[in-house]
Amino acid sequence: MSLDPLALLEEILRIASPSGGERALARNLARAMADLGFDAWLDGAGNAVGERGDGPMQIVLLGHMDTVPGEIAVRREGDDLYGRGAVDGKGPLAAFIAAAASVVVPDDRKLVVIGAVEEEAATSRGARHVIPHYAPAAVIIGEPSGWDHITIGYKGRLLIDYELSRPMAHTARGDPSVVEEAIGFWAWVKDLSEGYNAGRERQFDRLNASLHRINSSSDGLSDAVHMEMALRLPDGFDVLALKRRAYELARPAALEFSGYECAYRAEKNTPLVRTLLQAIRANGGAPRFSAKMGTSDMNVVGPAWGCPIVAYGPGDSDLDHTPNEHISIPEYLRSIAVLREALSHLLSEMAASALRI
Numbered sequence: 001m002s003l004d005p006l007a008l009l010e011e012i013l014r015i016a017s018p019s020g021g022e023r024a025l026a027r028n029l030a031r032a033m034a035d036l037g038f039d040a041w042l043d044g045a046g047n048a049v050g051e052r053g054d055g056p057m058q059i060v061l062l063g064h065m066d067t068v069p070g071e072i073a074v075r076r077e078g079d080d081l082y083g084r085g086a087v088d089g090k091g092p093l094a095a096f097i098a099a100a101a102s103v104v105v106p107d108d109r110k111l112v113v114i115g116a117v118e119e120e121a122a123t124s125r126g127a128r129h130v131i132p133h134y135a136p137a138a139v140i141i142g143e144p145s146g147w148d149h150i151t152i153g154y155k156g157r158l159l160i161d162y163e164l165s166r167p168m169a170h171t172a173r174g175d176p177s178v179v180e181e182a183i184g185f186w187a188w189v190k191d192l193s194e195g196y197n198a199g200r201e202r203q204f205d206r207l208n209a210s211l212h213r214i215n216s217s218s219d220g221l222s223d224a225v226h227m228e229m230a231l232r233l234p235d236g237f238d239v240l241a242l243k244r245r246a247y248e249l250a251r252p253a254a255l256e257f258s259g260y261e262c263a264y265r266a267e268k269n270t271p272l273v274r275t276l277l278q279a280i281r282a283n284g285g286a287p288r289f290s291a292k293m294g295t296s297d298m299n300v301v302g303p304a305w306g307c308p309i310v311a312y313g314p315g316d317s318d319l320d321h322t323p324n325e326h327i328s329i330p331e332y333l334r335s336i337a338v339l340r341e342a343l344s345h346l347l348s349e350m351a352a353s354a355l356r357i
Contacts, residue, residue: 005098013083019066019121036101045129048115055108063093063142064119086327088320092142092313099339122259127297144315147335148285151311153265156233164253165224178225208232235263261299270308279341
């Protein structure tokens with residue numbers, strides 16, 4: 001079956017797949033990959049998996065199917081294609097499938113495409129599920145880097161939920177309200193980040209704090225407040241010390257920490273990186289590296305697999321999660337050409353031992 005890469009992307013953009021609701025898209029992708037000659041199935045986590053070849057050297061292309069909530073009408077406007085997930089991360093995943101379907105896979109190689117679930121949900125359930133099932137020689141994570149950029153690192157993450165409830169008291173007493181207590185805790189988090197960042201100029205080395213939500217309520221007998229915060233963590237940040245101090249300062253409020261991922265930065269000097277650089281140049285680009293302020297499944301599988309790894313894919317990451325999410329069609333097609341050239345080189349010329357250098 002021949003593949004129209006643009007039709008593939010448009011088709012999967014029309015299938016809503018918010019985190020936890022990826023099943024319909026997974027089935028569609030498994031069918032599409034099977035039609036293209038992959039051995040394809042849904043695994044135990046609900047990931048769409050496609051494999052070509054059955055050799056001992058594995059190259060894994062790990063993208064994600066899920067998106068943040070929010071409907072965007074799928075449409076073309078000039079050279080741009082709109083739709084939720086066009087950039088993050090259906091564009092990169094579709095590029096993986098198109099490129100992987102078009103290369104020759106030697107008998108001693110295996111090429112794996114994975115559309116993972118729950119990358120956007122801070123659980124990375126799909127990525128965690130595949131870790132014990134593969135031992136890849138090289139991995140490309142499907143995230144928007146721009147067709148001529150290679151992403152080599154992501155910051156870590158820690159989510160904090162703050163809950164405080166207590167019996168109502170007359171405001172004339174002058175005691176701080178539960179909302180004031182919550183704001184005081186948030187002020188401590190901000191002061192912590194500003195103090196940590198003193199003298200640290202590079203964004204990747206800084207601690208970033210954001211307040212996502214704060215809600216208060218009262219039932220006439222008690223007042224309550226709920227606050228959600230997120231920290232973007234630099235490499236080496238002492239999370240245990242933060243938690244100990246936070247518990248002390250928040251008391252009697254209840255704190256819940258979740259979504260923790262360490263920062264991760266990949267090695268630049270690997271055959272995988274060199275091959276991608278060459279492929280970008282061969283397609284008329286001037287390649288550059290970037291490190292992202294968010295997290296991705298690289299944070300999960302990078303430390304576990306310990307092999308050369310990068311993130312690559314078409315799209316402007318500034319459009320992630322926005323109501324204006326769209327991808328440049330020429331960029332999408334060019335990224336497929338880059339991936340096709342890079343994969344052909346890796347599959348035909350690289351030994352597994354060489355990839356691990």
